[in-house]
Amino acid sequence: MLKIHATVKKYKLSKYFEVLTGLIGLTVVNLLFFRSDPGFINVAPHPYWIVILLTASRYGFSGGAFAGIAASVFFLLFRTLALPDLAMTDFKSLAMWGKPILFFLVGVVIGEMRELNIKEYNKVCEVRDAYKDAFDKIKxxxxxLSEAKQEVDSKILSQESTLGTLYEAAQGLRTLDMESIYPAVLEILREFMDVDDCSIYRLEGTEFKLDTAIRHGKSFVPETVPFDEGLMGLAAAHKKTVSIREVASTESMPSGIIISAPILADNQxxxxxxxxxxxxxxxxFTSDSLRITGLVADWCGSSVENATVFKETKHKLIADEIIDAYTYDYFKRRLKEEFMRARRYELDLSLIMLEFPSLSNASDEGREEVLMAFSMILKNQIREIDILFISEKPGAFFMLLPTTPPAGARVVVNNLLNSFKALSVMAFETDQNLVELRAGVAGYTIGMEDPMELVKSVEEDVVSVLFAE
Structure with a gap:
């Protein structure tokens, strides 16, 4: 069956194949379900019209003529078989030849009408294709010309792309967020040098590791490159910007790098x-492009160094000066000290957790303002030996109460709730989002081995309290 279909398609015999298939299909239906009327002789309108009209309206003159002839042959064959004693008068009668002639004429007429439409359509298609070819050539x-113009325009150094303007754009690198520096550097290259593909690799041990990249295509970017390989190794070894002009072999250019500049820190x-x-x-790709790439790399190195120093300094701080509470890192260290002291001398030790769920989705600025206000209340309610910490969860505090049993800690919590309720009535009357406080209390018990067990216990004890209505 597949071979027949392939042959029909190859020699463009679809119209003949469809006509014969349609007539044979009608014949099969006739012989299976309407045996009393072979060839649908007495059916009006005759089912053969379906094949004739569809073929003529689809394939034109040749298809319509063939469908009319084939339908006539099938009809005459069944008409002859239906008359066992065929006389000459029957053979010359209109009943014998009327429908076959009509089949043929209708197939030819409709086919010719369709043929005219097909020819007109083909002419329109030829005109369309001619215009399309002309358009493609013009495009x-x-x-x-557009690419040539772009390259010529980019070659002209305008006043807007001077080093002064570049320096203004580089002010975006004055961030202390390490994750924002590298993307900003690549954006500067893309904007001022029309760079399509660029990347930054961090040096880790004896290899470079991909950190950030900009790609306009699907070019491959290796994740790691050995320290002593290609332009990156040359730039790092000599601590200066290098280009492919300084490399004798293309094998030394992994990933098609054309310029590589070292990012230096610790005073270069x-x-x-x-x-x-x-x-x-x-x-x-000029000497100016090398100079700008090196300059941007120097700015990047200075920004990375500043961000690193800021991060290291921030980790060393034990207190948040804005919120006026100790940091979470210091909390873990101090909790361990107080825990070991309580276990060694069998002293009471309690931990309170206060959490404001509504602050988890607030902005950093808004959260800090609210936490500052709550921190002032907490400072006024606790003893000098009690210590207030910021939790790692946004909008939460830990309070460490040495020599205080859980019962005493719960009294402190109740006092805090009363203070919060009074504050909420005054400050948050119109803000229905800041009406909930979650509080929990836990105390050291004999048998605890790890300070984090105390944290886990207080988190399990946390319950929700409405302090503004």
Whole structure:
């Protein structure tokens, strides 16, 4: 069956195949369900019209003529078989030849009408294809001219792309967020040098590891590159910006790097990564592009160094000066000290957790303002030996109460709830989001081995309390 279909398609015999298939299908239906009337002789309108009309309206003159002839042959065959004693008068009668002639004429007429439509459609298609070809040729010329214009325009150093303007754009690197520095560096290259593909690799041990990349295509970017390989290794070794002009072999250019600049920190003494340019307009690849890439890499190194120093300094701080409470890192260290003291001398030790669920989705600025107010209340309600900490969860506090049993800690919690309720009536009358406080209390018990068991206990004890209505 597949071979027949392939042959029909190959020699464009679909119309003949469909006509014969349709007539044979009607014949099968006739012989199976309407045996009393072979060939549908007495049916009006005759089912053969379905095949004739569909074929003629689809394939035109040749299809309609063939369908009319084939339908006539089938009809004459069944008409002859229906008359066992066929006389000459029967053979010449209109009943014998009327429908076959009508089949043929209708197939030819409708087919010819469709043929005219097909020819007209083909002419329109030829005109359309001619216009499309002309458009494609013009588009190719336009694209070539546009690309040439873009490269010529990019070659002209305008006043807006001077180093002064570049320096203004680099002010975006004055962030202390390490994750924001590298994307900002690549955006500067893309904006001021029309760079298509660029990347930054961090130096980790004896290899470079991909950190951030900009890609306009699907070019491959290796995740790691050995320290002594290609332009990156050359730039890191000499601590200066290098290009493919300084490399004798293309084997030394992994991933098609054309410019590589070292990112230096610690007063330009240590390489922390490299800034790579993999793809850019040919006319932009000049000595100025090397100079700008090196300059941006220097700015990047300074920003990375500042962010690193800030991060290290922040980790060393034990108190949050804005909220006026100790940090969570210091909480873990101090909890361990107080826990060991309570276990050694069998002293009471309680931990209170206060959490404001509504602050978890608040902005950093809004959360800090609310926590500052609550911190002042907490400071006024606890003893000097009690210690207030910020939790790692947004909008939550830990309070460590040395030499205080859980019962005493619950009294402190009740006093705090009364203070919060009074504050909420005054400050949060119109804000229905800040009406809930979650509080929990836990105390050291004999048998505890790990300070975090105390944290786990207080988190399990946390219950929700409405303090504004």
């Amino acid at each position: 190719v010329k336009f694209d070539v 003494r240590h390489v922390v990564g490299v800034l790579n340019v993999e793809k850019m307009p040919f006319l932009k």
